[in-house]
Amino acid sequence: MIIGKVVGNVWATRKEELLNGFKxxxxxxxxxxxxxxxxxxxxxxSIGAGIGETVLIVMGSxxxxxxHKKEAPIDATVVGIIDEVEINREIKV
Structure with a gap:
């Protein structure tokens, strides 16, 4: 999973049919x-996120x-809106 910020919208009047109805x-x-x-x-x-929100994203399958669209040409889907992130920078990775 990936954490990200919604920074914009994409409008495409012509696109793959399986993408119709998706924001x-x-x-x-x-x-x-x-x-x-x-x-x-x-x-x-998939959840109604908007610009400026911090979100959780899944990728791939x-x-x-x-x-619920296994045949759709989709690489990433927003599955959650994050309220807070806590990071301990003292832990070395």
Whole structure:
């Protein structure tokens, strides 16, 4: 799973038919431990998240299972809105 911030929406009037009805969000991954700058990506929204919210994302086959569309061309799905993240930076990884 990945933690990220919703930074935008994607509107596509023409897209794969299996994507019809899904809201698409632009996600900026967050690495709380190293503060590394990670590349944005697009995820299907399964829970009604909005811009500015911190979310939990699943990828790969889990992303398709989360929306019950195993044949859909989906790489990432938002499955939760995060209220709080607690990080202990003293733990070395």
């Amino acid at each position: 698409l969000l632009v996600i900026k991954p967050i690495n709380y431990y190293t503060n590394e700058d990670l590349k944005t990506f697009v995820a299907v929204d 889990s992303a398709r299972k989360a929306i």
